[in-house]
Structures are given as structure tokens and as C-alpha cells.
Amino acid sequence: MKCRRCGARAEVQLRAHNTAFCRPCYLFFFRRQVERAIDAQRMLVAGERILVAVSGGKDSLALWDMLADLGHDTTGLYLGLGIGEYSDRSREKVEQFAAARGLPLRVVKLEDEQLAVPGVAAATRRAPCAACGTMKRHYFDAAAFAGGFDVLATGHNLDDEAARLLGNVLRWQKDHLARQRPVLPPSHPKFVRKVKPLYLTSEYETAVYAFMRGIDYIVDECPNAAGATQLLYKGALDRLEVASPGTKLAFVKEFLRSAQPAFAAVEQREPMECAGCGMPAYGVLCSFCSLVREVENRRARTSSALPA
Numbered sequence: 001m002k003c004r005r006c007g008a009r010a011e012v013q014l015r016a017h018n019t020a021f022c023r024p025c026y027l028f029f030f031r032r033q034v035e036r037a038i039d040a041q042r043m044l045v046a047g048e049r050i051l052v053a054v055s056g057g058k059d060s061l062a063l064w065d066m067l068a069d070l071g072h073d074t075t076g077l078y079l080g081l082g083i084g085e086y087s088d089r090s091r092e093k094v095e096q097f098a099a100a101r102g103l104p105l106r107v108v109k110l111e112d113e114q115l116a117v118p119g120v121a122a123a124t125r126r127a128p129c130a131a132c133g134t135m136k137r138h139y140f141d142a143a144a145f146a147g148g149f150d151v152l153a154t155g156h157n158l159d160d161e162a163a164r165l166l167g168n169v170l171r172w173q174k175d176h177l178a179r180q181r182p183v184l185p186p187s188h189p190k191f192v193r194k195v196k197p198l199y200l201t202s203e204y205e206t207a208v209y210a211f212m213r214g215i216d217y218i219v220d221e222c223p224n225a226a227g228a229t230q231l232l233y234k235g236a237l238d239r240l241e242v243a244s245p246g247t248k249l250a251f252v253k254e255f256l257r258s259a260q261p262a263f264a265a266v267e268q269r270e271p272m273e274c275a276g277c278g279m280p281a282y283g284v285l286c287s288f289c290s291l292v293r294e295v296e297n298r299r300a301r302t303s304s305a306l307p308a
């Protein structure tokens with residue numbers, strides 16, 4: 001097969017785009033795709049300070065690599081989840097990536113706050129991903145605000161967005177559909193704009209980019225991913241994609257074009273400020289502080305039940 005752009009031997013075939021590329025042309029194509037997404041959605045303004053949430057996986061490191069390469073002012077934020085060896089190794093990957101490129105990196109470890117994901121999930125009897133999601137959102141928002149950043153960028157790719165959309169549609173979660181956008185403007189002065197520059201590039205395309213750019217990322221999934229419903233949705237979408245290439249892209253793009261504005265138009269609640277941490281909240285306490293309160297109560301009950 002030949003490269004669609006230069007005619008050399010193709011190295012990558014993209015069925016969703018009905019095309020194929022050699023290595024240099026693929027890198028050109030991928031970069032153009034991301035740049036177009038950024039421009040079309042007005043995600044970034046020149047000179048803005050961007051906080052990039054990095055997990056050590058291919059998507060977030062590919063995103064950081066690309067944004068830094070495009071000349072943006074980027075700082076990485078790694079949140080250590082305290083999930084055993086997986087967290088140790090993912091932190092190493094991020095630290096090596098940042099050091100090799102001379103990029104600034106901030107590291108926050110949940111275990112230092114006595115909030116490692118496994119312990120919090122057990123204490124609150126929640127699924128690990130539910131506890132993890134609440135804490136990630138809080139620490140990302142709080143770090144972006146405290147650090148005076150303009151934008152928070154995450155590495156969500158097309159597969160993530162399609163799976164999330166399918167989950168939201170299956171349960172008709174209108175609030176979630178109203179906020180499922182590649183650019184989320186701040187709804188409170190303590191929030192910053194949130195962007196997903198890779199929302200139209202598939203997991204496979206991002207993996208190929210990371211490989212070609214020599215990015216050393218953690219290949220293993222988080223051990224909790226296996227039980228997550230997101231994987232179930234991803235599996236179903238993968239089967240549809242094999243039978244009909246381009247399905248995921250059409251699903252997400254058409255949702256954003258024709259359905260999302262209707263959900264977004266439904267009046268959204270304005271957040272207040274959390275009595276615990278001062279960050280935006282929809283109740284007296286934000287969901288993070290409610291979670292922490294539950295953990296503390298549980299620990300207090302457990303320690304008072306111990307024999308003196």
C-alpha cells in the first residue's frame with residue numbers, strides 16, 4: 001500500500017479516514033488533525049499557560065509532546081493515585097518524559113494526603129473509579145486555579161469520548177450530555193477552561209503517534225480499568241467500528257453538531273463555593289469534600305471500635 005500523500009510505502013492504514021501514510025506523512029497528518037481541532041473549537045489562545053494532566057499513558061504524554069512542540073507554554077500535572085506498582089511506574093514514565101524535554105512538572109500524591117484510591121474506595125464502599133474520578137476532578141481544578149493557569153488540557157481521545165457518549169446516551173444523562181464538549185468554558189471564577197485537543201483522534205492513531213515520536217509510556221492499564229463500564233462500551237464500539245469504519249468519528253462529531261447544543265441550552269445550575277475547600281460546589285460541600293468527610297467518619301468509627 002502506498003502513502004496517500006507522497007506515494008512512498010505506507011506504514012499506517014487508517015480505515016476510518018480511508019487513507020494510509022508513510023511515517024513522516026503520518027506525523028504531519030496527525031499534527032494537522034490536532035491543530036485543526038484546536039483551531040476549530042478555539043481551544044487555545046497564543047501565550048496562554050496550559051496545565052496538562054498527565055497519567056503516564058500514551059494519550060496524555062502524546063498530548064503534552066504535541067502542545068510543547070507547537071510552542072505552547074505547558075506545565076504537566078501528575079496525580080499519583082496510590083494504586084501500587086502501577087502508580088509508581090506511571091510516575092516514573094512522566095518524570096522521565098518531563099526531564100528529557102526540560103518541561104516543568106508538578107507531582108501531587110494522593111497517598112501523601114491519606115487519600116490513595118484503594119483506601120478511599122474501601123472506606124466509602126464506592127467503585128474505585130468513582131472515588132478516583134471525584135478526586136482527579138478536584139485536584140486538577142484546584143491545581144489549575146491555584147497555579148494561575150488559563151487552561152486545563154486532558155488527553156481524552158475519540159475512543160474515550162465515544163464510550164462516554166454511549167454511556168450518557170444509554171441512560172439519557174442530560175446533565176452530562178450538556179457538558180460533554182471538547183471545550184468547556186469556566187462556569188465559575190475558580191474554574192479554568194477545560195480542553196480535549198485529541199477528541200477526534202482515535203486511541204490507535206495516538207498510539208501510533210506516540211510510538212513514532214519515541215515516547216516511552218506505561219503500556220499497562222490501571223488494574224481497576226478491567227471492571228469499568230467504560231471498557232464494556234469501548235468493546236461494543238470497537239465491534240461497530242470494525243463492521244463500519246468511521247462509526248466512532250461520526251457518532252461524536254454528529255452529536256456535537258446536531259444534538260449537544262440542545263442539551264447545553266437546558267439551564268445549567270450555577271455553582272456556589274464549597275464550605276470545605278472553597279472550590280465551586282453544587283451543595284454545601286463539593287463532591288470531593290463530601291467524599292473526604294465520609295472517609296474521615298469511617299476511619300473515626302473504625303479506630304473508636306478498636307480495643308483500648
Ligand code: Q46
Pocket residue numbers: 081117128129130132133222223224225228
Ligand atoms: S485511573 Fe482511576 Fe482510571 Fe484506574 S481507578 Fe478507574 S478511573 S481505571 S482512567
Ligand code: ZN
Pocket residue numbers: 274275276277278279281285286287288289290
Ligand atoms: Zn470542597
